[in-house]
Amino acid sequence: MNDLIDRALDTADRLGAQYADIRIVERRSEGLTVKNGALEAATSNVSAGFGIRVLVNGAWGFSSSAHLEPGEADRIAAEAVEIARASVTAQKEPVELDDTAPVTATFRTPYADDPFAVSLDDKLKILMEADAAMGRVPGIAIREGNVVAGREIKTFASSTGARIDQEIVEAGGGIEATAVNDSEVQQRSYPNSFGGQVVTGGFEAVRALDLVEHAQETAELAVALLDAPQCPSGEMDLIIDSTQVALQIHESCGHPTELDRVFGTEASFAGTSFLTTDKLGSLRYGSELVNIDADATAPGGLGTFGFDDEGVPAQNVPLIENGILVGYLTSRETAPRIGRQSMGSSRAWTWSQIPLIRMTNINLRPGNAGSLEDLIADTRDGIYMSVNKSWSIDDRRLNFQFGDQAGWIIKNGKRTQLVKNPTYTGITPRFWGSCDAICGLDEWTLWGLPNCGKGEPMQIGHVGHGAAPARFRNVQVGVGRW
Amino acid sequence: MVAGDRVDEILDLALAASTADATEALYTAEDSALTRFANNQIHQNVREHDAALQVRVIDQQRIGVAGTNRLDDAGIREVVERATAIAQRSEPNPRAAVMPEPDGRGHDPDLGFVAATADASADRRAEGARAVIAAGEDKGLQTSGSFSTGVGTVAVANSHGVRARHRATRAKLLTVMMDGYGAGAASGYAHAGATDLAEIDAEAIGRDAATKGDTMRGAGPLDPGEYEVILEEHAVAGLLEYLAYIGFSGLAHEEGRSFMDLGQRLMSEKVSIWDDGADPTGIPSTIDFEGLARQRVDLIDDGIAHAVVHDAATGSRAGTGSTGHALPAPSLYGPMPFNVFMAPGDTARTDLITGVKRGVWVTRFHYVNVVHPKKAILTGMTKDGTFLIEDGQITRPLMNFRFTQSIPEAFSDVRALGASTMLLPGEFLGTYRVPAAHLGSFNFTGVTSGEGGE
Ligand SMILES: [Zn+2]
Numbered sequence: 001m002n003d004l005i006d007r008a009l010d011t012a013d014r015l016g017a018q019y020a021d022i023r024i025v026e027r028r029s030e031g032l033t034v035k036n037g038a039l040e041a042a043t044s045n046v047s048a049g050f051g052i053r054v055l056v057n058g059a060w061g062f063s064s065s066a067h068l069e070p071g072e073a074d075r076i077a078a079e080a081v082e083i084a085r086a087s088v089t090a091q092k093e094p095v096e097l098d099d100t101a102p103v104t105a106t107f108r109t110p111y112a113d114d115p116f117a118v119s120l121d122d123k124l125k126i127l128m129e130a131d132a133a134m135g136r137v138p139g140i141a142i143r144e145g146n147v148v149a150g151r152e153i154k155t156f157a158s159s160t161g162a163r164i165d166q167e168i169v170e171a172g173g174g175i176e177a178t179a180v181n182d183s184e185v186q187q188r189s190y191p192n193s194f195g196g197q198v199v200t201g202g203f204e205a206v207r208a209l210d211l212v213e214h215a216q217e218t219a220e221l222a223v224a225l226l227d228a229p230q231c232p233s234g235e236m237d238l239i240i241d242s243t244q245v246a247l248q249i250h251e252s253c254g255h256p257t258e259l260d261r262v263f264g265t266e267a268s269f270a271g272t273s274f275l276t277t278d279k280l281g282s283l284r285y286g287s288e289l290v291n292i293d294a295d296a297t298a299p300g301g302l303g304t305f306g307f308d309d310e311g312v313p314a315q316n317v318p319l320i321e322n323g324i325l326v327g328y329l330t331s332r333e334t335a336p337r338i339g340r341q342s343m344g345s346s347r348a349w350t351w352s353q354i355p356l357i358r359m360t361n362i363n364l365r366p367g368n369a370g371s372l373e374d375l376i377a378d379t380r381d382g383i384y385m386s387v388n389k390s391w392s393i394d395d396r397r398l399n400f401q402f403g404d405q406a407g408w409i410i411k412n413g414k415r416t417q418l419v420k421n422p423t424y425t426g427i428t429p430r431f432w433g434s435c436d437a438i439c440g441l442d443e444w445t446l447w448g449l450p451n452c453g454k455g456e457p458m459q460i461g462h463v464g465h466g467a468a469p470a471r472f473r474n475v476q477v478g479v480g481r482w
Numbered sequence: 483m484v485a486g487d488r489v490d491e492i493l494d495l496a497l498a499a500s501t502a503d504a505t506e507a508l509y510t511a512e513d514s515a516l517t518r519f520a521n522n523q524i525h526q527n528v529r530e531h532d533a534a535l536q537v538r539v540i541d542q543q544r545i546g547v548a549g550t551n552r553l554d555d556a557g558i559r560e561v562v563e564r565a566t567a568i569a570q571r572s573e574p575n576p577r578a579a580v581m582p583e584p585d586g587r588g589h590d591p592d593l594g595f596v597a598a599t600a601d602a603s604a605d606r607r608a609e610g611a612r613a614v615i616a617a618g619e620d621k622g623l624q625t626s627g628s629f630s631t632g633v634g635t636v637a638v639a640n641s642h643g644v645r646a647r648h649r650a651t652r653a654k655l656l657t658v659m660m661d662g663y664g665a666g667a668a669s670g671y672a673h674a675g676a677t678d679l680a681e682i683d684a685e686a687i688g689r690d691a692a693t694k695g696d697t698m699r700g701a702g703p704l705d706p707g708e709y710e711v712i713l714e715e716h717a718v719a720g721l722l723e724y725l726a727y728i729g730f731s732g733l734a735h736e737e738g739r740s741f742m743d744l745g746q747r748l749m750s751e752k753v754s755i756w757d758d759g760a761d762p763t764g765i766p767s768t769i770d771f772e773g774l775a776r777q778r779v780d781l782i783d784d785g786i787a788h789a790v791v792h793d794a795a796t797g798s799r800a801g802t803g804s805t806g807h808a809l810p811a812p813s814l815y816g817p818m819p820f821n822v823f824m825a826p827g828d829t830a831r832t833d834l835i836t837g838v839k840r841g842v843w844v845t846r847f848h849y850v851n852v853v854h855p856k857k858a859i860l861t862g863m864t865k866d867g868t869f870l871i872e873d874g875q876i877t878r879p880l881m882n883f884r885f886t887q888s889i890p891e892a893f894s895d896v897r898a899l900g901a902s903t904m905l906l907p908g909e910f911l912g913t914y915r916v917p918a919a920h921l922g923s924f925n926f927t928g929v930t931s932g933e934g935g936e
Contacts, residue, residue: 033814038575041812042568045549046561049532061604063529066551083515083527086604090612092523120571128573142737180738185856264663265520267626268656271848272663352530392851392884394863396663399884399930401861403853421854425884425928456628457516457528458910479927480859480886 005157007070008052011077013159017054017084019097020077021158023309024050024068025351030116033146034127037135040144042120049351054080058094059087064352097332098341100312102162107306108169110299111202115149115171118203123147126211130175133215139223141180146195147173147206148450154351162311170302170462172198172448173206177219179226186225186420188405190218192243193387198448198462199300221406224418231407231422233478237382238424239375239471242439244404245364246447246465247388252428253285253292254362254463256397257319257327258345258454259334261357269456271395274428275325277338283325286432289367292320294329296344296360301464302448303362305347309355312344319362323432331357349459356455361446363466367438372469375437382410383477385422401425401479424477431472439468484511484533484553489647492535492553493639499562502539502569504581506640508771508810509535513600514632517607522615522625524608533635537565538811540581543574547811578812582772582794582804584643589775594650594677594766595633602631602653602679610655610684617688618659621696623670625688627657631679638773646773652765653679654907655687658866659695666702666881670695671845671866673716675907677765694845694867701879703929704870710841710897711924712834712871715904718824719914720847721860721889722755726819726912728855730757730781732796732807733816741858741890742787750896752827755782757791757819759806764821764905765913769806771813776806781819785894793817820912827899827917834898834920836874842883842926843869843876853886861886863930884928895922 005022012020026048033041050073051064061084063076127145134143150170157163174196176189191197191209199205240248255261256273264272275283296314298304305314310332319327328338331346334357346355369375376384390403407422408415444466452461484492489509496507511533518526535558536549546568550561607629618625630653637647654675661668672690674682713721725741734740741748759767759776770776772794780788792800793808796816807817835843845867853859861884868880900917907913 033812035814038577039545039573040575040578041547041814042545042572043547043549043812044564044568045536047532047534047549047551049551059524059527061527063531065531066533066553079529083529083604086517086608087524087527089605089608090519090524090615092521095525120568124573178737178739180856183856185739185854262663263521264624264626264660265525267520267624267660267663268518268628268658272660274665276663352532354526354528390851390853390861392849392861392863394882394884394930395848395865396930399863399882399928401884401886401928423853423886427930456518456526457514457530457630476928480853480861481888481925 001155003070004068004073008073008077009159011074012052012054012081015078015081017056017081019055019159020052021156022050022052023154023156023351025152025154028151030149031146032123032127033144034131035144036142037131039124051351052077052080053354054084055095056081056084057088059084059091060095061087062354095333096336098336100332100342102158102160102311104163105307106165108167109200111169113203115203116151130211130215133212134177134219137216137219137223139179140177140219142178145175145211148198156309156311158311164307164311166306168200168305170198170200171203171205172196173209173211175211175215175218177222179222181226184226186222188218188222189387190214192447193389194451198302198450200302200304201300225406225420228418228420230482231419231478235474236477237379237471237473238475238477239379239382239384239469241386241469242443242445242467243387243447244385244402245467245470247391249292249362249364249465249467250449251391251393252397252400253319254359257329258357259328259330262328263334270454274396274398279325281326284323285320285325285429286323287435288323289438290320290323290432290435291365293318293363294345294360295363298361298363298446301361301446302450302462303360303464308344308346309348310342310346312342315343317343329357329359349461353459356459358461359463361464361466366441366444366468369437369439372439372443375439375469375471376410376415377413379410379471380412384408384410384415398428422477423479424475425479426475434473435470436473437471444468489637492558493637495555495558496535496537496562497639497641499559500539500566502541502566504540504641506538506581507535509637511635514630516628516630517611518628519611519615520626522619524611527604535561536810537561539565539569540579541569543576543579544569544572545575545579546572578795580795580798581640581642582644582774585774587775589646589648589768591647592649593760593762593768596651596678599631599651599653599679600633607631613684614657614688617692621692623659623661623692623695625657625659629655636769636771640773644773646769648768650766651677653682655682655684657687657691659691661695661699668695668698668701669866670698673906675765675905675913698867698879701881703881706883706926706929708923708925710838711921712838712843713919713921714845715916715918716846716906717844718916718919719906720850722822722824722914722916723908723911724850724852724860725858725889726822728852729858730790730819731816732790732792732800735790736796736799739855741856742790744787746787747785748787748890749782749785749893751785752896752899753782753785753893754825756780756823757821758823759821764915767820770808771810772808774804774806779805791817791819822912822914824916826901826903828901829898831900831902831918834900834918835871837897837920838871838874841871843871858889859886860889882930883926885925886927887925892921892924897922
């Protein structure tokens with residue numbers, strides 16, 4: 001491997017690169033899905049390769065290959081330089097990197113139970129028992145459960161002398177029940193939709209979800225939703241559960257604080273941001289209660305690592321402090337433009353892709369509203385929505401609409417009627433400005449979000465969001481004609 | 483690129499290494515490059531060479547799937563061993579343990595392959611980027627976009643005798659041009675895809691987007707509500723991509739999750755939608771990931787829900803057999819159409835607007851998502867060119883709307899369809915050749931009017 005690294009960096013240097021780095025990555029993943037009492041899918045995948053990124057006359061070039069051989073490193077380094085020279089032909093401002101010091105270091109995700117060492121039988125037993133428990137509830141059309149495991153072993157080396165070896169281990173799982181009639185499809189997922197909960201860590205995290213324990217109530221709610229009335233329309237006080245708060249943070253705070261979006265470099269795909277740099281330190285993003293941090297060091301977070309893919313150490317930095325915009329997610333290229341150093345959020349999904357600014361764990365600090373039940377008891381008229389099923393937000397991250405799996409009308413501090421297809425819509429700063437209660441640490445969960453998309457070619461991102469249930473006043477709910 | 487005979491060798495080695503009842507070897511390769519620009523300059527410029535082998539084994543109705551991108555002989559043996567080990571520890575699943583037999587249908591292995599596109603250089607993409615940027619600068623707009631070229635190969639062999647291969651090239655150029663990034667800033671868009679790079683006219687794309695961006699300056703709000711709409715081809719394709727994702731799959735239909743109530747009227751009789759991977763006016767993919775030739779499937783025929791697409795497993799359960807629309811095993815999402823066409827109408831595209839008394843012109847949609855799959859209710863934003871139409875003419879640019887709308891309901895009132903079609907790569911999946919449409923009603927449920935929405 002050292003030979004490959006040396007050849008890549010030497011070749012880039014010889015051909016005129018002012019800076020070069022190489023990432024050698026092997027990613028393994030395993031997945032098991034049980035559906036309607038049968039093992040529907042058992043998969044194992046390995047992908048390995050390397051990518052070389054070069055800066056020539058202030059312009060980027062990148063190429064990548066799966067052939068882990070020194071000769072190929074020469075070829076790919078030369079190709080990256082040639083691509084960078086093409087970039088130079090349409091350049092306005094040369095790229096300048098911050099002065100992050102190169103380090104030699106290693107990082108490994110701490111875990112107790114290696115998720116790849118847990119037997120297929122043990123994993124299957126959990127999923128089959130959960131499936132059987134969901135199957136005992138009459139009226140369920142589709143029962144599904146899954147567990148996943150991931151291991152990424154990567155080496156980063158740069159022409160300035162950085163050398164970092166990391167091993168990131170992930171584990172996750174969840175269950176989902178679907179009930180269907182002529183006009184409705186209703187789903188309930190536990191502990192979250194889109195595959196459940198995923199963490200960096202070992203299989204102990206999956207066992208702690210108690211999927212079997214929660215299977216029956218999950219299935220019962222899916223069936224109950226079929227016959228529930230449609231969510232009412234109008235302005236109401238809204239309480240959302242921690243899974244939905246997590247996604248709300250993701251879309252309306254995580255993405256718009258990505259400094260590359262702010263600078264317009266994602267404009268052609270995902271869009272830009274309303275959080276322009278002239279607002280740093282002054283914009284009222286939310287109410288006084290709203291404090292949001294980017295914490296790449298949070299234990300177990302899906303956005304937790306030792307170093308980003310530019311060799312910058314993982315950090316915990318505030319984005320929103322007492323409701324005011326105070327920070328951004330940055331990279332070595334973008335941070336100097338606001339007079340800062342990279343806070344270490346530049347990551348690539350595969351060896352064949354370049355690092356982009358990706359969320360780490362974007363966490364809403366817990367508040368003092370007690371438990372979810374306390375918060376409901378404190379609400380006279382309102383609606384409580386739980387577990388996301390739909391999301392959409394405009395290109396500047398202002399106008400959003402979310403749909404959840406289940407809603408309950410709150411009357412005089414009590415959770416009453418169940419309603420189906422609940423949705424809410426709003427404008428980001430107005431919505432966070434209406435936040436008047438956030439539940440406490442006991443209700444706070446660090447959720448993993450394994451399906452963030454960004455960039456062209458599109459890259460997946462694994463990120464985390466710490467969140468507790470929260471209340472927002474006078475929100476428009478029940479959007480559209482039903 | 484891996485030479486063709488090595489691809490055959492890889493498939494043969496995988497089949498020979500397996501002792502299971504049935505074995506499938508799926509080879510996929512990607513050799514692609516993308517030049518990305520923003521703020522009037524190239525800021526990302528990448529290339530990728532990868533190839534992978536996925537092996538599916540079925541042994542006593544137990545299934546194992548494993549993949550690798552290590553394609554030397556040892557890597558091939560290792561992936562077969564891994565798939566076999568999974569199957570041996572698995573539980574039997576007769577419902578899913580289906581691997582197709584050869585069905586005698588042929589396919590063109592090179593339909594849509596253009597050598598000059600496969601070999602396109604970084605300089606060629608940079609030249610296109612410069613042309614688009616120049617058009618944007620001419621109108622004082624911040625130009626962003628991407629220009630990609632590449633070749634994809636799929637080859638499949640299974641122990642029942644299925645053996646097929648297809649490769650195709652694609653080139654795609656899109657641009658978004660903005661008058662800064664503030665509230666209500668003007669923006670324009672253009673986008674084209676083709677198998678042959680030579681068909682991509684970068685200057686024309688730049689001109690289209692720049693003209694649109696320029697006319698969007700000074701956009702003002704309009705109250706949300708139900709309006710007649712002209713949907714440009716980009717907007718129609720954006721909706722169709724989501725219909726394909728949630729409803730045209732045999733699995734979604736089998737499980738009662740789809741809006742496709744077969745035999746029932748779903749949309750206006752002006753609407754016909756089909757999938758055809760062998761139509762050279764699309765970006766062809768002539769075989770699926772189980773190695774069967776993709777058949778033409780008429781999905782919506784004169785407004786009637788006619789058929790859904792199948793892979794071997796859903797096709798055997800439905801009794802129709804596979805239509806050649808499998809995704810790679812284990813395919814939890816079921817089969818999917820990738821080459822979607824919508825029939826044009828008989829109104830010249832430029833005349834579509836003349837029938838609109840008061841309505842909204844939509845260039846495209848942004849961040850569409852599913853609110854309710856069975857009613858096919860989608861939400862999303864308008865973007866990059868939204869205008870008020872009065873008495874058959876565009877009268878002023880509009881700030882962007884959010885819509886929340888059942889799509890079959892919207893396409894039940896089709897006033898006219900454009901006589902021409904455009905080929906557009908989907909944002910996530912597949913390619914779409916569609917006309918522009920004039921619809922009687924579309925429900926805009928919100929508007930983004932200013933900074934912070936005030
Ligand atoms: Zn995201």
